Amino acid sequence: MALRFLVIEGNTQGARQAHREAYGLMPSESYAAVLQDIEPDAICDLAFPADEGANLPDAAGLESYDGIVLTGSHLNIYDRTPDILRQIDLMRAVYASRTPSFGSCWGLQVAAVAADGDVRQNPAGREIGFARRLMPTEAGASHPLLAGRPAVYDAPAIHLDMVTTVPAGCTILASNAVSPVQAAEITVNGGTFWGVQYHPEFSLGELAVILGRRSKILVDEGFCRTPDDAASYVADLTALHKNRDRFDLAWRHGLDTEVLESERRTREIGNFIAHRVRPEKSARGRA
Structure with a gap:
């Protein structure tokens, strides 16, 4: 059942x-x-x-x-x-x-x-x-x-x-x-x-959408230096969501299979x- x-x-x-x-x-x-x-x-x-x-x-x-x-x-x-x-x-x-x-x-x-x-x-x-x-x-x-x-x-x-x-x-x-x-x-x-x-x-895609709506928090609280930095971070997560084989982005943000593979995440x-x-x-x- x-x-x-x-x-x-x-x-x-x-x-x-x-x-x-x-x-x-x-x-x-x-x-x-x-x-x-x-x-x-x-x-x-x-x-x-x-x-x-x-x-x-x-x-x-x-x-x-x-x-x-x-x-x-x-x-x-x-x-x-x-x-x-x-x-x-x-x-x-x-x-x-x-x-x-x-x-x-x-x-x-x-x-x-x-x-x-x-x-x-x-x-x-x-x-x-x-x-x-x-x-x-x-x-x-x-x-x-x-x-x-x-x-x-x-x-x-x-x-x-x-x-x-x-x-x-x-x-x-x-x-x-x-x-x-x-x-x-x-x-x-x-x-x-x-x-x-x-x-x-949260998939990386959903997380990216959430963070995109909170870019002011990312800047105001010091996680990103500028709105452009926040937008770049969100764009990287979106790209990783679409292609988890982007080793360059995974390396840049310190993400491994515990996050990238849905069954593990x-x-x-x-x-x-x-x-x-x-x-x-x-x-x-x-x-």
């Missing part, structure tokens, strides 16, 4: 429509496409809890899915506005449903706060483009979420906030010099979440499906 996923979009309506206009898909649609690339028969429903009055699944609805995935977001969770509080409440319901869940960036932050952890701005500043020199912890080295990852790897990333207080029931699985919590497992009330602070779902999502979704579907009598 086909696997059924719920993809929970973390963005407000305006932000997801702006992403669609620039990239062709909303972030949740793009994430669903990645799930279906890994699992071609997968059925993906989308949910928009940032929208007031959104039609969200109840407890039985959440339990009916084989896996639940949370996207990134432009929001800052410490603002605690209604569109954010709805997402925290929904994540608490996800834990209670005990349905396997996974999230990227904002998804990890929502899962941490829903488990009584905390998220704040990173005093080290923004991590943008790629999270460099990610290293599994002792627990992460043998954890199935990171199965197949080398001892040091890079991944697409863009975030200013990070988990600053680890909730009870959390195991840190990967860290780097910018953020101590780059991958984690969180267990609450019998429900278990796997998540990463980076974005394994999306490894955590594939591991979530292989080690959580499929086995628990069978254990719950859904095979």
